[in-house]
């Protein structure tokens with residue numbers, strides 16, 4: 001199961017958001033300066049929104065792997081104390097902070113043994129403020145121990161609040177953008193498929209028969225360019241038996257719709273039948289050397305049932 005809290009912490013760590021700031025306040029007439037140091041908040045405890053003011057004390061033992069000497073409340077009874085603790089390989093961060101908490105400290109500043117970037121200390125248990133700083137910062141902070149009369153404040157990074165809103169906003173915008181992009185791509189693909197389905201492929205175009213126009217053919221005018229056919233014009237005959245110039249109808253079918261421009265009959269469904277029919281017709285033409293026979297046969301095909309029916313009708317004159 002995904003631990004969303006830890007996921008959020010990892011995300012925040014990636015963008016360096018869970019940092020707070022340590023402000024130092026040296027006493028008046030001191031050689032020390034007011035400074036501020038970036039740190040990294042622990043995975044446990046939290047820095048209050050208004051920050052927490054207190055005095056810094058060096059932990060004893062320095063690595064806080066064992067019970068600490070109590071916070072020096074005898075010296076400053078109403079003061080919050082923070083323990084300055086060195087990172088240790090002998091115990092966990094949470095153990096170090098728990099020891100500080102048990103000793104009466106209100107916060108723990110753990111400084112690294114190296115000058116690597118601060119990390120987020122993981123663990124469970126402590127409730128007091130805990131932050132992690134570089135080794136150099138830890139060494140600097142030793143000049144601001146409570147014995148010098150200095151105080152320190154640990155407060156949230158002011159830039160952080162803006163970033164905390166910006167990051168979720170950026171995530172929301174990113175997610176919305178992703179869905180919009182996916183929706184647009186899906187819509188385009190559907191549109192493209194619809195267009196592709198409505199057009200005739202070049203392979204299927206080749207299945208529609210063509211012929212060279214000869215005088216006496218049943219076709220006379222191309223309905224697209226409204227020009228009469230002349231001898232040897234290359235024409236394409238659609239399954240509905242409408243013919244057009246190839247140069248006129250081919251772009252219509254492959255770029256527009258696979259419908260006959262005149263009768264709107266789809267050309268693809270009857271393609272095989274037409275193909276066979278024209279092959280047969282062409283064969284007959286080849287045998288007879290004339291297209292007139294084709295015209296006659298087709299005309300006969302169309303008229304035969306009607307003629308046959310009319311022949312079967314009783315003679316109207318005889319009836320009368």
Ligand SMILES: [Zn+2]
Pocket residue numbers: 222223224225226227244245248
């Ligand atoms: Zn034409």
Ligand SMILES: [Zn+2]
Pocket residue numbers: 238240241242260261262263264265
């Ligand atoms: Zn047609």
